[in-house]
Amino acid sequence: MAAVAKPDRIDTFSTIHNWESADYEPTLPVSEKSNPLTRHIDRAPASSIVKMLQACDAEMFLEKSQTQYQRLLSEEMVKTLMEVAERVRLILKDPQDSLVVLSGCGTSGRLAFFMASGFNRELQRLNYAPVYSYVIAGGDRALFSSQEAPEDDPTLGALRLKKVSEGKKRVLFVGVSCGLSAPFVAGQLDFCLRHPDVYTPVLVGFNPAHQARNEPIPGCTLTFHSVVTRMEELAKTQKAFLINPGLGPEAISGSSRMKGGSATKILLEVVFSASFSRTPVTFNLILQHMRSYEKALDFTYSHSQEIAALMEAAGRSLQCGRQVCYLGWGSLGLLGLIDASECKPTFGADHEDIRGFVSGGYKELGNNEGDLTLMGPEFSISHDDFLDGVLPRLTDDDTVLLLYSDSDDIDKVAKLAHRVREKTSNIHAAYHQTAGDAAAKQDDINKLCSSTIIFTWPQETPERLQHLRELSTKLLLNAVSTGAHIFKGKVFKNYMIDLQVTNSKLYRRAARLMQKLSGHSESECEEALLKAIYQVDKLSEDIATCSLETHTHTAGKAKKVVPLALVCLLSGCSIKEAESRLEQQPIVRKAVEACLKSS
Ligand code: F6P
Numbered sequence: 001m002a003a004v005a006k007p008d009r010i011d012t013f014s015t016i017h018n019w020e021s022a023d024y025e026p027t028l029p030v031s032e033k034s035n036p037l038t039r040h041i042d043r044a045p046a047s048s049i050v051k052m053l054q055a056c057d058a059e060m061f062l063e064k065s066q067t068q069y070q071r072l073l074s075e076e077m078v079k080t081l082m083e084v085a086e087r088v089r090l091i092l093k094d095p096q097d098s099l100v101v102l103s104g105c106g107t108s109g110r111l112a113f114f115m116a117s118g119f120n121r122e123l124q125r126l127n128y129a130p131v132y133s134y135v136i137a138g139g140d141r142a143l144f145s146s147q148e149a150p151e152d153d154p155t156l157g158a159l160r161l162k163k164v165s166e167g168k169k170r171v172l173f174v175g176v177s178c179g180l181s182a183p184f185v186a187g188q189l190d191f192c193l194r195h196p197d198v199y200t201p202v203l204v205g206f207n208p209a210h211q212a213r214n215e216p217i218p219g220c221t222l223t224f225h226s227v228v229t230r231m232e233e234l235a236k237t238q239k240a241f242l243i244n245p246g247l248g249p250e251a252i253s254g255s256s257r258m259k260g261g262s263a264t265k266i267l268l269e270v271v272f273s274a275s276f277s278r279t280p281v282t283f284n285l286i287l288q289h290m291r292s293y294e295k296a297l298d299f300t301y302s303h304s305q306e307i308a309a310l311m312e313a314a315g316r317s318l319q320c321g322r323q324v325c326y327l328g329w330g331s332l333g334l335l336g337l338i339d340a341s342e343c344k345p346t347f348g349a350d351h352e353d354i355r356g357f358v359s360g361g362y363k364e365l366g367n368n369e370g371d372l373t374l375m376g377p378e379f380s381i382s383h384d385d386f387l388d389g390v391l392p393r394l395t396d397d398d399t400v401l402l403l404y405s406d407s408d409d410i411d412k413v414a415k416l417a418h419r420v421r422e423k424t425s426n427i428h429a430a431y432h433q434t435a436g437d438a439a440a441k442q443d444d445i446n447k448l449c450s451s452t453i454i455f456t457w458p459q460e461t462p463e464r465l466q467h468l469r470e471l472s473t474k475l476l477l478n479a480v481s482t483g484a485h486i487f488k489g490k491v492f493k494n495y496m497i498d499l500q501v502t503n504s505k506l507y508r509r510a511a512r513l514m515q516k517l518s519g520h521s522e523s524e525c526e527e528a529l530l531k532a533i534y535q536v537d538k539l540s541e542d543i544a545t546c547s548l549e550t551h552t553h554t555a556g557k558a559k560k561v562v563p564l565a566l567v568c569l570l571s572g573c574s575i576k577e578a579e580s581r582l583e584q585q586p587i588v589r590k591a592v593e594a595c596l597k598s599s
Contacts, residue, residue, distance in 0.1 A: 019249055020069060029211035030069070031179040031256055032509065035249035038494040042486055042589055046308035046315070049483045052251060053258075054301040057475060059248035060263055061294040068208055069246030072263060077245050078286045081271050084202055084241050085286075087172050088275035095129035097169040101161060102134050102268070104176035105151035105184050106345070107257040109136030110143055110338045111264050112176060117366050118331060119272050122463060126276070135160045137184040140369035144337050145351065145378045146344040148502040149552060154187025154220050161188045171199045174268065177224070178260030180205040180212035180244065181505055186224045193230055193240070202241040203231060204267060206260055209242065215504070218547065243267055251482065253495050254509055257342045258478050262471060266293045269467050289464075296468040299455070300475050306453040307479050310401065310428055313451075314480050315487030317399040317426070318353060324484060325390060326356040327383060327416060328403035331466065332432075332473045333358030334365070336403055337381060339477035345506065347490040348498030348560060351378045354481050357386040359412070383416060394423040401480070402449070403473060405432035407466075410441045414448075421448045428452065430476055432469045434459060489587030492517070498563055498588050501533065501555040504548055510562050517596065518569050525569065532565035533558055537574050563588045570595035 018024055018036045025033045037059075038052045063073050070077050091098040102112035112134040120130035137157065138147030150156055165171045173192050175185040180203070192199035205212075209232055214225035234240035247259045270289045274281045301307070314324045326336030336356035343349035358364065361382025362371040372379040380389060394400070400420050404413045420427050429452040431442060436459070446452045455472055457465055485491060490498050495517075501510045507529075514525035527539060533555045534543050555561055560582055567578035570592075585591040 020246075029179060029181075029207040029213075030246050030249060031181075031205075031207050031260065032254050033249040034253040034494050035251055038251045041251065041494050042491045044486075046311045046483055047305065049311065049486060050301070050304040050308045050479060053475075053479050053482070054297075054304065056248065056251040057259060057262065057297055057301075060259055060266075061290075061297070062248075070208070070244065072245045072247070072266070073287065073290060074245065077243065078283055078290075080241055080243055081267065081274070081286050082281050082283065083238060084172075084243070085271045085274035085281045087200060087241075088272060089281075091131050091170060091172055092123075092128065092275060094170065095131045098131060098171065099165050099168045100132050100172045100174065101165055102132065102174045102176070103136070103157070103161065103185065103188055104264075105137040105182045106142070106146070106148065107261045107338065107342050108176035108178060108182075108185075108264060109134070109138075110341065111261055111268075112136060112174075113143055113367065114331070114334060114338065115265065115268050115272070120366075122276070132272075133164050134368070135164055135188075137182070140367050140372060141375055141379070143367060144341050144356075144372070144381060146341060146500065146502070148345055148500065148506060149549075149556070151182045151184050151503045151505070152217075152549065152552075154183040154190065154217055154222060157184035157187035158191035161191055165198075169198060172202065173199050174202045174204060176204045176264050178206050178256035178264070179254075179505070180207045180209070180224055180228060183217045183220075183222075183224070183504075186217070186222055186227045187220075189227045189231065190222055193227070193234070196234075196239060200239065200241075201231060202243065203228065204243045204264055206244060206247045206256075206263060208246065209244065213505075215508075218549065251494065252346070252491060255346055255482075255496065257339075257346070258482070261338075261478075262474060265467075265471060265474070266290065273463065273467075292460075292464065292468060293471055296471050297475065299457075300472040303453050303455070306451060307476060308483075309451055310430075310453070310476075311480050311483030312487075313399045313426060313428065314354075314401075314484035317397055318484045318488040320397050322395070322397040322399075323352055323390070324354045324399045324401070324480075325386065325394075326354070326401050326403055326477065327386060327420070328356065329359045329405070329408040329413065330364070331470055332403040332405065335470060335473050335477060336401075339474070339481055343481055343485065345500040345502065346496050347485040347488075348500060348562075349485065349490075354484070355390070357381055357383050357390075359383050359408075361385065387416075387419065391419060391423060394420070396424050396426050398424055398426060400424060400427045402427070402429040402431075402445070403477075404429070405469060406434060406442075407462075410445070414441060414445050417445050417448045425450055430473065431455065432457060432472070434465065489589040492589045492592055497566075497592060498560060501529070501561050502552050504552065507548060507552050507555070510565075513562065514566055514569065517566060517592070518599075520569055525565075528565040528569040529561070531568060531575060532561045532578075535575055560588070563592060566592050567595050570599040
């Protein structure tokens with residue numbers, strides 16, 4: 001990777017201090033704050049969006065902090081990673097009786113699966129027994145579709161952990177909750193704390209401990225905050241570990257799939273790779289490994305113009321109601337599935353809008369519950385499914401993106417590219433190769449594509465190279481899907497304006513957003529939100545007294561809840577009238593702006 005210039009127009013340092021200062025959005029944890037760098041992302045052209053995303057992602061690696069925040073590269077953080085790596089090493093020595101369990105909700109759970117299966121494959125390659133397991137809130141169907149409700153259930157979290165680790169004598173549990181907020185994970189950590197003879201809990205998240213969510217969890221005496229406080233105490237004697245550096249607010253407020261997901265992947269890969277190494281785990285080994293991800297980030301964004309062009313193509317498809325398809329191979333394909341699945345809760349997208357397909361489908365994945373194809377169209381994830389179900393209806397208005405590398409079967413990539421090219425010229429590729437190893441056949445694929453981003457990586461160990469390519473692909477896909485939804489009008493300033501309201505965190509986020517945008521009181525906003533959820537103009541006593549769980553469950557059946565609620569609140573119109581306004585102006589951002597102007 002050649003040295004790469006940092007973005008010139010965005011002054012990262014001055015804005016950093018802005019969000020770090022005590023009076024910047026003081027009631028919000030870092031993971032929910034709005035990022036000053038992206039305040040105008042909703043009106044920016046693609047090239048500026050990419051620059052903003054680059055500057056936001058670069059915040060992950062900033063070292064200097066004048067405030068209380070630990071950073072990814074802080075000395076204390078690196079030391080904690082070393083300690084956790086040593087714990088993993090002990091488990092590797094005793095695979096029969098030991099286990100590492102990774103768990104989380106939404107993208108955090110998907111990445112838990114991604115890394116557990118990736119590292120088990122690596123162990124098998126080295127002739128070791130697999131030691132990694134995963135738990136995702138909502139089970140395997142949540143790997144590829146949005147299932148937010150189970151995130152609210154701490155008992156379910158603990159039960160799943162108990163089940164997966166039955167009979168083991170030593171378990172290292174890694175719970176990921178970017179916002180230190182998911183009750184599902186809180187329940188699991190609490191379970192570990194109550195069984196210290198077997199379980200050592202590790203919490204990965206991106207807020208300082210005092211910002212952990214302190215909202216009471218129905219039917220339970222815990223809060224996430226109370227669990228973190230107990231862990232902090234045990235961390236002093238290394239009976240628990242907290243890995244919680246501040247990364248800065250997400251580019252789209254609260255969208256933890258972005259930096260949160262990337263940092264989760266970086267931190268856990270650094271720990272697990274270090275535990276494999278034959279030499280002792282040293283401070284410098286960890287630090288250098290982290291730095292290699294920073295270089296990969298800069299290297300990825302050195303292709304910013306090409307990324308912007310791809311973002312525009314995807315945006316055009318979504319704007320005219322058509323589709324974006326990622327066709328990937330191996331772990332890059334899986335990242336496509338992960339990126340696509342998060343668009344529903346974040347942007348209120350339909351599952352058809354952005355879809356991922358991976359070569360080999362379930363056969364390649366090795367997920368706990370096996371083939372899920374029969375569960376419905378969302379679960380058709382193989383290239384064959386794409387050929388049968390999607391290809392016949394493709395047009396030039398759809399965007400297809402191939403995700404592959406020089407370690408994949410180039411003939412197969414070429415064959416699929418030919419099939420797609422017969423239906424649409426709007427085919428693009430992101431291809432990873434190693435310097436000096438350029439494949440001639442890849443040229444044929446290039447010719448079929450209207451654009452190809454070629455990432456040429458320097459020689460590296462195969463595992464590390466693969467991890468860097470994966471991060472690069474994740475950043476690319478996050479940029480493409482986020483940018484495309486911005487063009488579709490699903491972002492207002494830097495807020496997700498059409499988010500789903502399907503669990504307590506999302507419900508609170510939606511109510512807060514409405515307050516922020518409308519200036520109305522908390523109770524007025526919540527009332528408007530409930531009217532939109534239940535599709536009524538007047539709230540009955542029954543509705544008003546329902547539990548939050550009932551509200552979020554009902555919200556799962558409705559569409560455009562937040563835009564509807566905002567239009568009603570700002571214009572005083574009925575739900576029906578708001579629906580027809582949003583039908584006439586499907587760009588949600590513009591519909592809301594029009595109401596804001598006239599209110
Ligand atoms: O509630 C849905 C969601 O916001 C997903 O978008 C996200 O990936 C998931 O929650 C996990 O959040 P966290 O890692 O903060 O628990």
